[in-house]
Amino acid sequence: MYKTSEPLFLFCETPLHAGSGNDLGIIDMPIQRERHTGFPKIESSSLKGSLREAFERKATTPDAQEQIHRVFGFDYASADKSLTTGNGAFANKKDQDFSGCIAFTDARILLFPVKSHTGVFAWITCPRVVSRFISEMIEYCKLSDNELATLQANTTGSDSKVYKNGSVGLEEYIFEGITKEQKVTDFGTWIAKKLFPNNNYWSTKLKTDIVVLPDDDFADFVQHSTEVITRTKIDNETGTVLDTALFTEEYLPAESLMYSIVMFAPEFKLNGMPEDKVQKFYTDMLPEIFQIGGNATLGKGIVRTKPKKQA
Known part of the structure; x- marks a missing residue:
């Protein structure tokens, strides 16, 4: 067809x-997620x-x-x-x-932004996400087998700005044993050419500030490091919050890809x-x-x- x-x-x-509608969990209005992985998606x-x-x-x-x-x-x-x-x-x-x-x-997550100890923030991904992405690019979009390589966990770009003394600090965590890999830089360069060929800042950041985490660690970040905001509605007559008008909404952060x-x-x-x-x-x-x-x-x-x- x-x-x-x-x-x-x-x-x-x-x-x-x-959104995925109202929920009985901690967040009143969560974002859409894959059922089997919990990764963010858009239907x-x-x-x-x-x-x-x-x-x-x-x-x-x-x-x-x-x-x-x-x-x-x-x-x-x-x-x-x-x-x-x-x-x-x-x-x-x-x-x-x-x-x-x-x-x-369905739109799937490829790179997720996380606050880093150096370089302001890093994009994280994982072998599962990258492997699935490359497989779909080869199968559906005629990407050649040698154009992109599957990435290994605990790696970052060869000129990473978020790397320091063999480790990367993300949120309140320190990930030890991180190695620099040219393949991660090549992956970021490929994406930069698609999205930001005329923007030097974002092109450079994509080439340097991608961190490949283990699948389980990536799953934890995309589950718990989204933006959650509390919204209210104010009664015009009293200037106070209306009853039952307090709720929380979840957002995929800016700079997500x-x-x-x-x-x-x-x-x-x-x-x-x-x-x-x-x-x-x-x-x-x-x-x-x-x-x-x-x-x-x-x-x-x-x-x-x-x-x-x-x-």
């Missing part, structure tokens, strides 16, 4: 809350819906609006009347009943777009920055998808 694929990177410019439906909205905001012509419906699937609620009446492309009910030709996997696989198929409609034109439409319309998750009016969930265009 799906013939071509490419990665979609999501770099959090601000904290992100892709593919949340990602696809947010991107579709971003595309619709960007579409300024009837042709572009029509193509969004053809690529993502027809949505009557967002369709312009010119498309559903008269000689519009979707005026007949039978023309509205088809599947989209673009698919997204996630990825998804975007897959393309030929359009289902007769004589429709082939998969290469579907992919080109997606690539041309993909915004550099868009919003995903809750609390958009609080400036949350702003993510970067690709390098900023040079003037």
Whole structure:
């Protein structure tokens, strides 16, 4: 069905809350997580819906609006009347009943930011995460087998700024026996070229400040080092907190890096777009920055998808 694929990177410019609803645990409104690992994720439906909205905001012509419906699937609620009446492309009910030709996997965590004793903060990852990422890049996105190497635990970049005397300090912990590896630098360099080819600061930091922890330690950090904030609502008449209006929300921290696989198929409609034109439409319309998750009016969930265009 799906013939071509490419990665979609999501770099959090601000904290992100892709919520899983109310919970009976310590946090009232936790973020979405994988059931078997507890690693943060964004459901593919949340990602696809947010991107579709971003595309619709960007579409300024009837042709572009029509193509969004053809690529993502027809949505009557967002369709312009010119498309559903008269000689519009979707005026007949039978023309509205088809599947989209673009698919997204759940967005998975790749690099997680943690406060470090030197260098302000480090990005952490683990062999499980890196191995899964490389496997998906090879299988779906035609990455060559020798382009990226699987990373070993307790390693950091060859020019790491968070490394000191054989150890790395993260939060209140000291990780001993850390070694410098060129493979970690190469991994950060590969990502930097995808996201920040024109930003020297972030490119350098990605090349130097990635730390590969054991799987269990990484799991602990992504479980317990997210941002948790307490929110309230004030009664305008009394100036005090309303009853039952105190709750906690969990956020994926700013500077987190996630990825998804975007897959393309030929359009289902007769004589429709082939998969290469579907992919080109997606690539041309993909915004550099868009919003995903809750609390958009609080400036949350702003993510970067690709390098900023040079003037």
